[in-house]
Amino acid sequence: MDAPVDAARAAVPPVQPPRGGTPYPLVAREARGGDAAVHVRGVAIGGDAVQVIAGPCSVETESQMRAAAAAVAAGGAAMMRGGAFKPRTSPYAFQGAGPDGLTLLTAAAMRHGLPVVTELTDVRMLDAFLRAGVDAIQVGTRNMQNYDLLKELGRVDVPVVLKRGMSATIAEWLLAAEYVAAGGNRRIVLCERGIRTFETAYRNVLDVTAIPVAKRETHLPVIVDPSHAGGKAWLVPALAAAAVAAGADGLLIEVHPVPAQAWCDAEQALTPGEFAALMRTLRAVAAATGRSLGGDRVAATAQREDIPSGCAQPGPGGSRAPRMRARASDIRDAVR
């Protein structure tokens, strides 16, 4: 017989196709009418405060993680990062500490009350991540269009930090977020981390324009990873300051107790001292644009009621994005 295959339909997510203008109805700004903060164990990303997430590129040893967590907390970071599963270009490069790395990460962060975010590369490891008590799951640039992974993340109630693909358009990035949202999980944080261009003098080109554009198109918070963008520690301060000035809701910064000994991306990690100095500058830049830095989060979070997970609250002051005169239809038209 010749009827359409039933499985074809069953494979489509159980949501209705978009009507009207937007190709991403759930993450589009009009779905909320403004910014919506995503809460990660008490830390509100997308509210008044700019939140800094810091830590080493990869989890290495217990002492490294203890020192890193102490440095990160002392510098005033709101959350900790660290990779236990590393997507490396070469199969012969260090691939990450694996499941034990998750334990080292959460244990080190817990001593300082820091929520953790770490990257998931294999959909089969999702349960292990949840069991390990990971507070937020990062989808890396190489997996932004790993749709099976995105679909699974849509079915759990854990915040997702979705990095932009290194050559993904804004429209593709928002559609990747829509994959997660379509499954029911709307706790999504977008993360710009530099794009690939013709320029070879630096690792990637940090696309600061993506910050105001993504914030105008969606209600999701937008954070920035200046470490992977520039690929060099000496570039991080300038790029981090630029991101905050352009309206980023947070930063993802690599800090290592002894960068020269890092097993991965040694060139781009800050020392604890450099991180602390940078935080002072960032506090001033945030203030210049009417925001605070998350280091003052104790006071800040005391002022607002607890937001249940899965039900993020719009920030009090609406969007931090620059004034917008008209709706840019370019981005949505660009979905092709």
Next chain:
Amino acid sequence: MDAPVDAARAAVPPVQPPRGGTPYPLVAREARGGDAAVHVRGVAIGGDAVQVIAGPCSVETESQMRAAAAAVAAGGAAMMRGGAFKPRTSPYAFQGAGPDGLTLLTAAAMRHGLPVVTELTDVRMLDAFLRAGVDAIQVGTRNMQNYDLLKELGRVDVPVVLKRGMSATIAEWLLAAEYVAAGGNRRIVLCERGIRTFETAYRNVLDVTAIPVAKRETHLPVIVDPSHAGGKAWLVPALAAAAVAAGADGLLIEVHPVPAQAWCDAEQALTPGEFAALMRTLRAVAAATGRSLGGDRVAATAQREDIPSGCAQPGPGGSRAPRMRARASDIRDAVR
């Protein structure tokens, strides 16, 4: 205690890190001393004959697949393609027929003795693909750096068609192949499918230069997908001819019984008549560069002994790539 985490080492593939010059010792040309053909159920990709793989973008219905298989066989294709799991930019687009689609594909192709290749997007579906009798597994452009998927494919004995990431460098592409090879599976076919650039007048820019460059760097066969590269049916003939003239070992062409009714990528599929006409042109272009077209494969394969799977044989005449004066170190240097 402070010793390195054991799991960190266990996660590394059980092969030795590269010594000497090449970052991809298993797929580097010198590992074989020349071209090595990959055999897919009797079809040698990488030998004298240029092999054409054709079929619809996605498996839709039984009658569509029967008509497609008949058209593909009549036109002289050596293998059939068809997608049952589709990585779509939007979660609301048709996601593929799923497992039943695999059955429809293999059944339709079997009537004409055509081996099949189809895309695997989710590592958890690998067993289902093998049970369904898929002859070769395609890794799509969005999954070229889905390393967990590549590692699993390294553990099975089935040919892998590895599409180049839409913004992957040659070095990254070869390292992705090395991930598969490092696991033990060396039956890898590279597939160029167009790269992303500033140009928006066409879907992608077919990178014909990648053909001779990849063939000089590696012993793996290189095929080309002119359908996704151009994104328009009227462009396919020119791009397919260019690819063969530049030394491609095969082509992956979208053919649909009624393109206008295709559920996916309707604009880029050829009609059966257009496909047959194109094959005549390609036969002439192949001959102009000293090769045959796979349609004559019965005769061609009779001349060579049967190559056991997993042990591909170097092509008799060595590389088809243009004469090479000196080793380009650019590519390997570019691994960064």
Next chain:
Amino acid sequence: MDAPVDAARAAVPPVQPPRGGTPYPLVAREARGGDAAVHVRGVAIGGDAVQVIAGPCSVETESQMRAAAAAVAAGGAAMMRGGAFKPRTSPYAFQGAGPDGLTLLTAAAMRHGLPVVTELTDVRMLDAFLRAGVDAIQVGTRNMQNYDLLKELGRVDVPVVLKRGMSATIAEWLLAAEYVAAGGNRRIVLCERGIRTFETAYRNVLDVTAIPVAKRETHLPVIVDPSHAGGKAWLVPALAAAAVAAGADGLLIEVHPVPAQAWCDAEQALTPGEFAALMRTLRAVAAATGRSLGGDRVAATAQREDIPSGCAQPGPGGSRAPRMRARASDIRDAVR
């Protein structure tokens, strides 16, 4: 007073702005209803024959030019190239032989009856080029949007070979041609020479897709420079064959008597022997796509009446571009 400045209007070319759909009414395909050949002293570019233009990157010495012209003629080229004014990335690199170089070029080519094309970089040198008897003027990739230069070339009656900017879209390229045409000179040949992308393993990415697309959009002939595209001599054969297979009307190939001694771009020049061998392959590829190679031009041009300059004739068989099902509006929409 507050009236619009008169000079503002005077600066606009004396043609009417485009009406209806096309932003480039003079070079659009519908302006002629098909292909139009451009004649360069008896050589028809854009007709049945694929014309090969060959010669060294730069004019160096009298003996070098004599040897180059002999090699080029022996190989069967239809025209000769050679640069006397070189736009170099560094101010400390060899900048070209200057006016004397023009004389060396035309003298060497005249011995073999070859028309010459050479690059003009400075609008103030145009008269010198015309006095030197240059048959066609090349606008290089870096000057594609040097509009003052294009306007001057619009005022003279000499064929212009307009190279595509290394990151110019098709639409921008055709608008650059329209600048020349708007001044009255419609003898324009487009030349694709590779575009700039993220890939660093080769100098540029030859954009073969641009060939059928430009030929469908315009009546202008399209030739290809495989030497600058790949940047390596060993890549030239594959790229040249690909360009002809994709429908190019000609090629611009670097040939040097002793490439290793070339003052400029030594890595990409062919030896006379390599050039002769390549021409044999190209003749076969051209035949496979229903065309001849310009080396047989004596017979070919005898069949058609002499075309007065400035009044190019449509090719007898219409476009050589692949079959076109529908008009792509993408390109014109892309003018932004």
Next chain:
Amino acid sequence: MDAPVDAARAAVPPVQPPRGGTPYPLVAREARGGDAAVHVRGVAIGGDAVQVIAGPCSVETESQMRAAAAAVAAGGAAMMRGGAFKPRTSPYAFQGAGPDGLTLLTAAAMRHGLPVVTELTDVRMLDAFLRAGVDAIQVGTRNMQNYDLLKELGRVDVPVVLKRGMSATIAEWLLAAEYVAAGGNRRIVLCERGIRTFETAYRNVLDVTAIPVAKRETHLPVIVDPSHAGGKAWLVPALAAAAVAAGADGLLIEVHPVPAQAWCDAEQALTPGEFAALMRTLRAVAAATGRSLGGDRVAATAQREDIPSGCAQPGPGGSRAPRMRARASDIRDAVR
């Protein structure tokens, strides 16, 4: 005879080729040992103060220019911009007011004591620019590699604002500056204005990373044009703030009395009110990174002695660029 052509040598600029490491010995940072300010009629670009240059995209009418100059001065800009010769993609677009436009620009700016910068596209117009009293000459993105123009600018004593080519690498940009410097004119200001990438949602991608990288490689000041980068007025505030936070020495901002009536690039011009509001934000951001805004330049310049033209002085505090741990050799290696 066979001797090298003399003219070949004569065409090379009368400076010695670079020795040692750097391909651009005159603009390299080590040539000065730190930052060097460029003075434009009393305005020091590259010193403590961030200088804002503002004005309309194109000179239109006398009243438009009067209103623009008043708005620019009231907002606190240090200099005025305005284009009289416009390089437009289409030959049918408004090409600029021409020579009369220069007069309108300088007259309007003079009322408010503002130095002016305006774009030169045609080398034959250089004398007219100098006669009109232009204070600084801009080389646009499309002419960054118009080497004949750069050579002429090297022979005059007027500051040059050199925009980065829209797909030029940092190395190519610095070599373009070296062309000017090699002629004797070292009063060069670099201007980043966005690069061309795969992203089509905005006009260009502002490359903030280029700011610290260029400042570390060279002693030249680096300013930024956020208007052309984003192509939309609503993006200008975020991009301008990001540029200052990343260490830019100045900004080039489009301001029009009535943007909706602008003859050119209407979408990206700020209104006078928007400009004034932006200046307040920029003053805060500059302060956060330890700098002042040029509006306070009267006080600032009083503290330093007058610098004769052609002999710029290193900034008192050395580089404003972020701390640099080691010399990046990537950029210089990238010159190919």
